[in-house]
Amino acid sequence: MTKDVIALTPKMPDVWALLTGLYAGGPDLGVSAAADGAVIQLHGPGGRPLVSVEAPVLVQVPGEAQRLLGPSAAGVPLPFWWTEARASTAVPEAERLAAAVCGRLNALLGGITWPAGAARTEVVDTSAVPAPETAEPGTGGEPQAAAGSGRTEGGDASVTARAAVGLPAVDVLTDSTAVVLADRPVIALTSWLSEILREASGSRRALQIVTPPHVRLSPAARTTLARVPNRWVVEDPDCGYYDGLSGAVLRWQGGTFTPALTADGRATVARAFSATGPTAERQLHVAFRTRHAADPNLLLGGALETAWRAFTGAPPAGWGTAEPVNLPWSPRQLTDLAHGRAPAATHLIAVGDPARPAAGTLRVTRTAAGVEEDMLLILGFGEDEELPLDAVQDLAGVLVGDHALVSLLVSVRPARRDLTAPPLLEAPPVPFSLTLGPEEVRGIGLAHARRPPVAVRPVPLGPAAGPALHYPLGDGRDPRSWATFQQLTQHLKRG
Structure with missing residues (x-):
């Protein structure tokens, strides 16, 4: 049996609906809050934790349920509320209790329970749950979860x-x-x-x-x-x-x-x-950094959106601080969040339309030099799909001219189109191109940066007096591009 149960409902689980779900273990269950109130925990005899129920999340981004839960969750209409219950693996009754919590929510509010068939509504008898030990924890024995036992x-x-x-x-x-x-x-x-x-x-x-x-x-x-x-x-x-x-x-x-x-x-x-054998599916990895002067009117997320549009023709579908990604794409809202968290760093996740698998991360940090955005955009392509590599140089030029590009590394990797990582050996990404922004080139020295000791001729981007340099490294397939890339970076470090 699964240890996680999720209720996907068209209506928000209000206080009364949540209480109905929480009473699935009877009136003798204890209730407490954790994670600053974002998690409700149900306790059995002696305070033993049985189930943790997260605060419901309103998901307004298409494809998130199917992306994370599989085809059985594909038919959930937007928007919907995602309420997740996780059962303690040490107590068999906890799994049934989590299923009852979510099943009751669905009975009241509609929608579906994941996994399919897990929902139940009857009261779960937790009176026989043993109280926890009170001794101080030590190193413990080997965790066992074989065959889904959860023990x-x-x-x-x-x-x-x-x-x-x-x-x-x-x-x-x-x-x-x-x-x-x-x-x-x-x-x-x-x-x-x-x-x-x-x-x-x-x-x-x-x-x-x-x-x-x-x-x-x-x-x-x-x-x-x-x-x-x-x-x-x-x-x-x-x-x-x-x-x-x-x-x-x-x-x-x-x-x-x-x-x-x-x-x-x-x-x-x-x-x-x-x-594992070779795969014909591929991923395009786009890792880049921008640096802006600190300005109260600065709008973040523009560089990530520009790259997204260059490769997909559309902006990101949504963003959030965790998965499922729940908010429609909004540079204004993510800027406000990052501004409110400063000077601490802000980590964000973005996803694209389900028809073109794309996922990105954005890390915003305040440094002595200004505000930096570190971004990674990954796009998935099937065997018969052409990678938009012709768009890379033009994208680099736009990022240099409009978004204060520091660096851009584009690579291609044989890997799953859906962007997920299986526990199998995967080939490393093959470098396709490297772009250095004007400040980086100036720090290295333009004359030195323009003459690498490899068969690479950099393309200047931006003003002739202080250009960025774009270095083509190969076709994204030939592993020998790694040697070229390493020689190039060693040369640039000596500048």
Whole structure:
């Protein structure tokens, strides 16, 4: 059975609807708030956390339900309310309780429950749920989620109990690591996952997500779990566990998943990770940075929208701080959010129309030099679809002229059209072009930057007195472009 249940409703779950859902476990359940009130937790005897229910989110962006939940959620009309319940994997009754919470919401408000067939409305008897242990948590035993059991075997029961109290939806908490057991088609950077990440980072813990091998990551979740010390842990009947991004065989040791080293200290790669063939689907990766003078009238998001239009003919469909992306695209609104959070950095996610898979991230930071936007736009293409590489140089020119471009790196990667990352070996992106903005060229020295020791002739963009330089690196297919790119960057660093 799944550990996550989601109600997608056409009407907003008001207080009375939520109360009806929360009483699915009877009047003896305890209720508390977490994550500054954004999460409601249902507790069994002795305060044992059973289910965490997130505040409903109004989704106004097309395709988000299908992108994250699969075809069964494709028919949900916009707008809709997304209410997510996550059950504790340590208590079997918790999964039934989460299904009853969402099922009651759907019974009152309409819509559907994900996964299909999970909804129920009867009261779930939680009187037999054991109270949590009270001992201090230690390193704990190996988290087990095989066959969808959702159990934590061989460990200290107090670890799970304390984890759920301190961090909503955490299954195992040790001194070094917060472990989440998850089983859904796509692991996305949801608000609850963002909250776990923030709390884990604040307590100097790693976030490790354990999934079955059929699970994939959204681009935003992949970026998050690729950062040290976080990790994507994939179950495997052959080796036990492996890292879904590197393939390293893992073992549970000292309260965390670490690489299982051979006698001579080498890491090994799981066979399941390498069991994949070449794909004809491709992704276009566009990584770029802009820098603006601090100005109260500055409007952010323009460079990202410009790139999006250059490759798709339309602006992003929506933006948000987490997934599902819920807000229609609005540079004004995202600017207001970033301005309100300054001087702290703001991390945002954008998605495109479902017909052309596209996802982007935007990080806004205030620096001594001004306001910087770091952006990554990824677009997916099928076997018979042509990549719009002819638009790259023109885009670079517009970004230089209108958006204070610092740098632009475009690359092509053989990977899934839907942009999700499976726990399999994927080829690295092949560099297609590099563009340096006028300030970067000036810092390197124009004469030096114009004469790289490779067969690359940069194209000047912008004013002749202080141009940007655009370096074509290949066709996006030939891996030898990596050698050209490395020689070029080494030359530029010596400028």
